[in-house]
Amino acid sequence: MTSSRPRPQVMTLTDAAAKRVSEIMAQKPNIVGxxxxxxxxxxxxxxxxxxxxxxxxxxxxxxxxKGVKLLIEPMAIMYLLGTEMDYVQDKLSFGFVFNNPNQQSACGCGESVNLAPAAADKLAALKVS
Structure with a gap:
């Protein structure tokens, strides 16, 4: 018997991130996501x-x-659950940023983060019955 409730998405994209990923993918044949x-x-x-x-x-x-396919590596799900991916551009920099509720801290340069696994109840919601 399958569950009638929808599974939550591991991640979401902002409009800006979806637009930028789509633009890049349009230039790359043979890319599925x-x-x-x-x-x-x-x-x-x-x-x-x-x-x-x-x-x-x-x-x-x-x-x-938003028309973009993300392929999340299995071991990353527990760290990315609930994350929103954004694309930001300002006068000095541009790039993708992750608004991750599992992030406990980040280094000063922004290149690395300290992540904790998502709560067990949130991970359980992903399981298909």
Missing amino acids: LRLGVKKGGCAGMEYTMTWAESQDKFDEVVED
């Missing part, structure tokens, strides 16, 4: 990873938001 993950590194402990994916892996969590 943007793969997101986290890895150990940096002075705060973890770093976000982003790569263009030519194929979807069997265990990727697929998020489709």
Whole structure:
């Protein structure tokens, strides 16, 4: 028996992020989506990873938001749950930023973050019955 309630999305995109990802993907043939993950590194402990994916892996969590397909690496789900990805541009810099409720701190340069796993009840909501 399957659950009738919809599963929550692991991540969402702002309009600016969706527009920028779509613009870049339009220039890259054979790309099926943007793969997101986290890895150990940096002075705060973890770093976000982003790569263009030519194929979807069997265990990727697929998020489709505003016409963009995100492929979330399985081990990153617990750290990215509830995250909003944005694209910001100002006079001195531009780039993607992550508004992540699981982020406890960040280094001064903004390249690495300290992330805690999402609460167990929030992770349980992702499970398909």
